Amino acid sequence: MNKDIILKTTTRIIVPFILVFSLYVLAHGEISPGGGFQGGVIFAAGFILYSMVFGVEELYKIISKKVIIFLTALGVSIYTGVGFITMLNGGKFLEYAKIPGFDMKSGNAMGLLFIETGVFITVFSVMLLLYIEVAKKYDN
């Protein structure tokens, strides 16, 4: 974009807060409103704001497109992987109480956090990918 110093400085200050807030929304989703989906969208919004102000090329220095596409698949894999781990440990698909190393109570809490992390990663990377794909042809 243009070389607006106010825009750039504000973005530099505000982006870390957006990213930390999204992680709070993810980790605190069991207690307060929020969860993986909302957290992922806010995390993606931070990156989108960065790439809107500094350009997509600056974004590729942080996270390349290959990594973003890899992350879309990684999130679903984490979610489904939790299901298969519980199956291998003698439970049903996504029966969080059977996650190795946890009892029923903490297993449920950890299972929720694991699958929310999977949702978070997929939603974040898909939103970012959509934005990059839509905005890309404008640059050249």
Add this chain to the structure above:
Amino acid sequence: MTIVIDILFLTFLIFAALLSIYFKNLLNSTIVLGAYSLYVAVLWTTLNAIDVAFTEAAVGAGISTVLFLAVFTKIQPEDRSVIKRNRQILALGTLFFVGYLLILGITDMPKFGDPNWVTNTYLIPDYIERTMHETGAVNIVTAILGSYRGFDTNGETAVIFIAGICTYLILNRGEN
């Protein structure tokens, strides 16, 4: 007090929806649609549906507006394509038909907050009672999404993944 907020924001909502059609400039329409999503989010907050309001504010007012704007940079600012007259009549007819179906659907809905309605007599009290000691999650919405309906959420995540990859492939067709 709540009724005043409801009426105020529902008025804003209809006003924003009408404005988004009224504006000939697509940029104005996009911005007004973002405001529309924000009003919906506030209305859901007054209905205590905080999770939905959160999602609406993040996706409806945030990401979709940005995506619309990104698309907007690639098309003509004022789309003056000629719409045929009979198409308009067809669109109006479809609008009234769908509206009629929706209003027909409303008659089957329960009264707002009706304590004797089916879901309020056994399902919701059951979740409220069981969620805390079964899953350890205070937020019942997250517990239902993640634990009781975990398989559905798995499918939803897969849908997001597939939709994202398909969009990527369609937008990159013919390259490489």
